[in-house]
Amino acid sequence: MRTVFTFSLMTLRMLFRRRTLWGILLVILLGLGGIASVPTFDVSNQGRFILDFGLFGIEVGALLLALGLAASLYPRDRETKTIMPLLAVPLSRGQYLMGRFFGAALVQAAALLVSCLGLMLILLFNGLPIPGNLLPATLLILVEGWFLLSTVFFFSFFASPPLNWPLTTMLFIVSQMSVAEFIGLMPSSPGLMRTLRLLLPHADVFHIKDPIAHGFEIEPLYFVVAVFYGLCYSAFMLSLALAVFRGRDLK
Amino acid sequence: MNENPPLKVTDLRKDFPGRKGIGTVHAVSQISFEVRPGEIVGFIGHNGAGKTTTIKCALGLLKPSGGRVSLWGLPPASAAARKRIGYVPENPDYERTFTPMEYMTMFASMRGLDGDEKDWTALLERVGLKGWERTAIRQFSKGMQQRMSLALALQSKPELLVMDEPTGGLDPVARKEFRDIILEENRRGAGIFLSSHILSEVETVCHRAVMLSRGMLIAQGSMDELLGSERTFRLTAENDSGDSVELEVPESALQAKIDKAREKGLKITRVEQKMKTLEEVYIAVSGGGKA
Numbered sequence: 001m002r003t004v005f006t007f008s009l010m011t012l013r014m015l016f017r018r019r020t021l022w023g024i025l026l027v028i029l030l031g032l033g034g035i036a037s038v039p040t041f042d043v044s045n046q047g048r049f050i051l052d053f054g055l056f057g058i059e060v061g062a063l064l065l066a067l068g069l070a071a072s073l074y075p076r077d078r079e080t081k082t083i084m085p086l087l088a089v090p091l092s093r094g095q096y097l098m099g100r101f102f103g104a105a106l107v108q109a110a111a112l113l114v115s116c117l118g119l120m121l122i123l124l125f126n127g128l129p130i131p132g133n134l135l136p137a138t139l140l141i142l143v144e145g146w147f148l149l150s151t152v153f154f155f156s157f158f159a160s161p162p163l164n165w166p167l168t169t170m171l172f173i174v175s176q177m178s179v180a181e182f183i184g185l186m187p188s189s190p191g192l193m194r195t196l197r198l199l200l201p202h203a204d205v206f207h208i209k210d211p212i213a214h215g216f217e218i219e220p221l222y223f224v225v226a227v228f229y230g231l232c233y234s235a236f237m238l239s240l241a242l243a244v245f246r247g248r249d250l251k
Numbered sequence: 252m253n254e255n256p257p258l259k260v261t262d263l264r265k266d267f268p269g270r271k272g273i274g275t276v277h278a279v280s281q282i283s284f285e286v287r288p289g290e291i292v293g294f295i296g297h298n299g300a301g302k303t304t305t306i307k308c309a310l311g312l313l314k315p316s317g318g319r320v321s322l323w324g325l326p327p328a329s330a331a332a333r334k335r336i337g338y339v340p341e342n343p344d345y346e347r348t349f350t351p352m353e354y355m356t357m358f359a360s361m362r363g364l365d366g367d368e369k370d371w372t373a374l375l376e377r378v379g380l381k382g383w384e385r386t387a388i389r390q391f392s393k394g395m396q397q398r399m400s401l402a403l404a405l406q407s408k409p410e411l412l413v414m415d416e417p418t419g420g421l422d423p424v425a426r427k428e429f430r431d432i433i434l435e436e437n438r439r440g441a442g443i444f445l446s447s448h449i450l451s452e453v454e455t456v457c458h459r460a461v462m463l464s465r466g467m468l469i470a471q472g473s474m475d476e477l478l479g480s481e482r483t484f485r486l487t488a489e490n491d492s493g494d495s496v497e498l499e500v501p502e503s504a505l506q507a508k509i510d511k512a513r514e515k516g517l518k519i520t521r522v523e524q525k526m527k528t529l530e531e532v533y534i535a536v537s538g539g540g541k542a
Contacts, residue, residue: 006360017348080344085403088310088338088413090361092330250312251267 004098007091011073011103020068021107028061028115036122047128048213054119055137055209058112062145063172065111069104070152071161071168074245083250093245101153101238105146112142133212136223143230144206148172150237157244175203201233255324257335257411257442258286258309264317265304278304279466282318286411286444291437293453294446295533296463302446303341305463306415309444310338322411334362337404341415341446343396347389351375351399354388358403371406378402379428393420401432411442418449430456454478454529464537478527487521488512499525 015021035053077083087096116138120130151171155164174182182197183190205226208218263282266275279301286292296302307313309320311327322332345354355371375384378398388396397420404412412433418426426449433456437443447453453460454474461471470477484505486498496517500508509519 002363003361006357010357013353014346014348081340081342082344082346084312084340085338085343085345085400087312088340089333089336089404089407090358092328247314249267249314250307 003091004095004102007086007095007099008102008106011100012106015069015104015107021065021111024061024064024068025111025114027064028057028111029118031057031061032115032118032122036126046126047123050119050122050126050128051131051134052209052213054122055141055212058115058119058138059141059144059207059209061115062108062112062141063148063169065108066104066145066148066152067165067168069107070100070149071156071164073100073104074153074156075161078250087250094242097153097238097242097245101149104149108145108149109142112138112145131212131215133208133218136218137208137212140206140208140223140226140230143227143234144203147201147203147230147234147237150234150241154237154241154244157241157248171201172203175201176207178204202229205229254288255321256285256287257323258413258444259321259324260284260305260309260318261320262318263305263308263315263320265301265308265313266316277466279308279463282463282468284461284468284471286442288410288442289437289440290459291433291443291445291457293457293460294444294463295448295450295453295460295529296446297448297537300463301466302463303415304466306413306444306446310336310413334407335410337407337409337412337441339397339400339404339412339414339417341419342393343400345388345396345399347387349388350385351380351388351402352384354399354403355406358406362407364407366406371402374402374405375399378405378432379425394422394425397421398425401429405432405436408439409441411444412436413444415446416448417445418447418452426452450529450533460529462533462536470532470536474529477532478529483525483527485521485523485525486512486519488517489520490517495520 032054035050035057074083077086083096087093091099116135120134123130148168152164152168155167159167177197179194179197182200183193186193208222211218261283264280265278267278268274269276282301282305284292294302294305304313308315309322309327311333320327322329322336325332327333352368352371352375355375356368359366359371372384375381378401380395380398380402383391383395388399391399397417401417404414414433418429421429430452433443433445437456443456445453445457457474459471459473460477462469462477482502484500484502486500486505486508487495488498489495498508505522509522512519
């Protein structure tokens with residue numbers, strides 16, 4: 001455990017020193033700032049508008065962070081051969097994957113927290129109340145971000161970064177679809193599509209921006225189940241990633 | 252103690268897919284050798300002979316297509332085996348924003364080693380990185396990264412040091428320093444597996460050598476066995492008219508040859524020991540290396 005912890009910190013430190021993180025964070029914050037400056041012409045809806053689009057922006061930020069932070073981690077380690085001394089001696093492949101994942105997950109958490117604080121400041125600046133569920137909603141987006149991160153890691157073991165981006169984005173889009181929307185992609189095989197949709201991730205469970213924007217209460221149990229689902233799916237994707245990685249030769 | 256050897260390779264075979272996935276390339280085939288405790292074994296071969304492939308199989312970075320590799324009888328991927336080895340990779344590259352001290356501290360923590368910055372400073376000084384402990388690696392030359400690599404490998408006081416072309420990018424002074432460290436580590440009791448195509452280096456420091464050519468093992472043995480335990484002399488003699496004759500004579504027959512030449516009225520003008528080099532041996536057994 002100590003090995004994974006140390007390697008996570010090493011990854012964290014490395015990612016903080018790269019420009020990618022700061023670039024993505026800047027894009028998210030500029031996006032949030034942009035949302036706040038768009039006039040809504042309807043004062044009563046302004047808070048809803050900012051919350052709805054703000055949380056959407058944070059969610060897109062989670063996807064960008066997952067891709068920007070993790071898509072090139074393993075390919076770059078292989079290309080520069082920095083992976084060789086790591087895997088030859090102190091780390092097993094499982095420890096390498098977990099260390100890289102936890103490091104990137106912590107960076108993603110910090111960046112999303114900063115984005116959430118940014119959204120809170122925008123609400124305060126506009127004299128609007130901060131809903132009590134805003135932080136839990138960001139937490140759910142973060143769990144979705146971790147799921148996306150594990151997906152990016154999975155693809156990174158057999159796809160180059162330029163291919164990883166469309167693959168993950170495609171899965172992200174599909175995971176937002178309802179069963180009916182998914183069957184609509186191939187109406188001739190509803191049974192197959194229904195089964196497939198059941199197996200594919202359901203990222204829609206992480207979206208509570210609409211109820212929050214409309215001021216509805218969310219049951220605490222819902223948060224717990226959604227977080228549990230997200231963590232289980234992330235663990236499943238990481239297990240698949242490890243199975244692929246273990247079979248890889250490091251030339 | 253009848254312990255398994257630090258490194259044992261038995262009938263190792265490694266195949267890679269051919270170009271565009273068509274066919275198979277045999278990188279190494281039917282290689283068997285071992286590194287015994289406290290021994291320095293040189294691993295010789297031309298570029299592309301299969302040295303790095305064999306080393307990566309030994310470290311669990313590549314999966315053998317056939318045969319077996321073990322470290323103290325354990326599979327290379329086992330944590331217990333990895334704890335006992337140090338590895339100096341060929342052309343090492345490290346995260347460029349990090350400093351050697353950061354690497355040393357983090358590797359120590361990952362390996363569960365005791366030690367503090369004072370110890371790592373001393374180790375970095377030993378490999379010639381004094382004053383560079385807190386400089387970002389992006390400012391390092393290839394040779395300096397090589398030195399850092401050696402420091403990381405020595406950090407755990409390994410029982411087996413696996414070195415893949417460790418002196419490739421180094422200047423002659425640094426090469427000498429590396430050789431001295433290899434010998435010091437060996438005196439401490441570490442086994443060394445040294446891959447190199449600088450044959451003079453192998454000849455100087457190694458007890459035994461394993462030779463590869465085109466993925467096949469072509470010779471192995473102690474330096475005496477490979478270079479020949481009996482010394483050879485070159486004898487030059489002249490007759491009365493000034494014509495000279497040269498003979499190569501083994502040490503056991505030297506005196507008899509000299510006596511015979513004198514009986515024939517020849518004048519011995521020169522007797523010199525002929526040094527057989529590992530390079531000559533390698534070229535002879537490999538049929539010229541790549542060709």
